[in-house]
Amino acid sequence: DAKTTQPTSMDCAEGRAANLPCNHSTISGNEYVYWYRQIHSQGPQYIIHGLKNNETNEMASLIITEDRKSSTLILPHATLRDTAVYYCIVRPYSGGGADGLTFGKGTHLIIQP
Amino acid sequence: KAGVTQTPRYLIKTRGQQVTLSCSPISGHRSVSWYQQTPGQGLQFLFEYFSETQRNKGNFPGRFSGRQFSNSRSEMNVSTLELGDSALYLCASSADRGNSPLHFGNGTRLTVT
Numbered sequence: 001d002a003k004t005t006q007p008t009s010m011d012c013a014e015g016r017a018a019n020l021p022c023n024h025s026t027i028s029g030n031e032y033v034y035w036y037r038q039i040h041s042q043g044p045q046y047i048i049h050g051l052k053n054n055e056t057n058e059m060a061s062l063i064i065t066e067d068r069k070s071s072t073l074i075l076p077h078a079t080l081r082d083t084a085v086y087y088c089i090v091r092p093y094s095g096g097g098a099d100g101l102t103f104g105k106g107t108h109l110i111i112q113p
Numbered sequence: 114k115a116g117v118t119q120t121p122r123y124l125i126k127t128r129g130q131q132v133t134l135s136c137s138p139i140s141g142h143r144s145v146s147w148y149q150q151t152p153g154q155g156l157q158f159l160f161e162y163f164s165e166t167q168r169n170k171g172n173f174p175g176r177f178s179g180r181q182f183s184n185s186r187s188e189m190n191v192s193t194l195e196l197g198d199s200a201l202y203l204c205a206s207s208a209d210r211g212n213s214p215l216h217f218g219n220g221t222r223l224t225v226t
Contacts, residue, residue, distance in 0.1 A: 041222075
């Protein structure tokens, strides 16, 4: 079972900030929060990840609450190309490699022109 | 840097046949993992290889197998194909550090008739 809960779908106007929430209330101390997105017929694309501090890169910002039970992915200026399914995943620090990520249903973000 | 490359992009096979899918990881990545994605079950972990050894395995029957070569390229094989094996098969690679993100290819779309 997925360890995260996300809304099924969200709309956002083009040019506005898209804020995608994720609940991970059972997250452990050594688990990171990762965000991926998937555009139809393509593989999931890595966006950003973090442990407890807020993170920012060229694609997005990740805000993690102080108790680490929830997080928000922020796309600062959404474009039509940001329409995709966004997955929030928790993954332990495993010492290396992939240990079987569990993807939930994700949030279908639709950017409206 | 080139991304994860999967071949072929599309494949149509008949029930009972076997199929081999190929994955070339990002240069320098030694961990390669495989996932099956279907509309009903979502993304499910098949197995992970590191340094030519299977390190983790998901809950799939023995008809699904894989291997990794010394150059980190990986193949997965499905024998005695069933209609339910129709899916998007995704390969992901990562650097072998505990919080390294997975980077996915665009997958092989397998249709079993």
